[in-house]
Amino acid sequence: MNIENVQDAVLVKQYINGSEKGLEVLITRHKQRIYSFIFSKVMDRDITEDIFQDTFIKVIRTLKKGKYNEEGKFLPWVMRIAHNLVIDHFRRNKRMPKFQSRNDFDIFDVISDGEESMEYDMITNQMHEDVRKLVEELPADQKEVLTMRIFKEMSFKEIAACTDVSINTALGRMRYALINLRKVIDKHNIVLTR
Amino acid sequence: MAKLYNESLQEPVKPTGPKAETISFLLNFSKALSVTKYKNMTFETLNN
Numbered sequence A: 001m002n003i004e005n006v007q008d009a010v011l012v013k014q015y016i017n018g019s020e021k022g023l024e025v026l027i028t029r030h031k032q033r034i035y036s037f038i039f040s041k042v043m044d045r046d047i048t049e050d051i052f053q054d055t056f057i058k059v060i061r062t063l064k065k066g067k068y069n070e071e072g073k074f075l076p077w078v079m080r081i082a083h084n085l086v087i088d089h090f091r092r093n094k095r096m097p098k099f100q101s102r103n104d105f106d107i108f109d110v111i112s113d114g115e116e117s118m119e120y121d122m123i124t125n126q127m128h129e130d131v132r133k134l135v136e137e138l139p140a141d142q143k144e145v146l147t148m149r150i151f152k153e154m155s156f157k158e159i160a161a162c163t164d165v166s167i168n169t170a171l172g173r174m175r176y177a178l179i180n181l182r183k184v185i186d187k188h189n190i191v192l193t194r
Numbered sequence B: 001m002a003k004l005y006n007e008s009l010q011e012p013v014k015p016t017g018p019k020a021e022t023i024s025f026l027l028n029f030s031k032a033l034s035v036t037k038y039k040n041m042t043f044e045t046l047n048n
Helices: A008-016 A020-042 A045-065 A074-095 A118-136 A140-151 A156-163 A167-187 B020-032
Strands: B033-038 B041-046
Touching: A008 A020, A008 A045, A008 A074, A020 A045, A020 A074, A020 B020, A045 A074, A045 B020, A045 B033, A118 A140, A118 A167, A140 A156, A140 A167, A156 A167, B020 B033
Parallel strands: none
Antiparallel strands: B033 B041
16 A cells, blocks of 8 residues: 555554654645645744744654544644744744844844944044143143043042142142133034044 | 826745755654653653
């Protein structure tokens, strides 16, 4: 008797008893129907392929474990497994929404690898260089206070102690340093923003 | 008179069936998988 004409139930039994040919015939016989069923739900070839594969992995494991209850309904059973996996797929997708690139939208426009771009780095370096030059132009006492406060992050109490002046004087020098910096920036139209 | 334009509709994607590699993978998976039962425990082994 040609194995192609054997009923599903017999093929399942043969497979459980160790005949791999039984599984091959079952897959070949039902692959198109199961594949089309999955495709009609997910409408994506790659996902269909994945779910199809997962479906049969589950079928194989269940059969090999001897957990399959034969009631002459192999195909409806496989369809039910496929259906459950499709539902799992949509549940997963709901938790993790999928972005698809379109012509006018690229996902890489809104996500980054966490590193700044080369352009961003260059602008930042340029800004730091400009500020350093401006600070160099300040009177020595103002430059000293500003450097201690901004670059060394010292408190005004510490600055006052270091420079041997009162806290109010240190505060005043800082104030004038900032006023002078702003004046120079305005005068020369220096842009210090990105 | 207003011109009538036909909207070009996307061609429906037809399911072509699983790839040969998928079928081959499944058959190889089946050959490689062996299930051993010991008392009330079940062990799965993949022999590649």
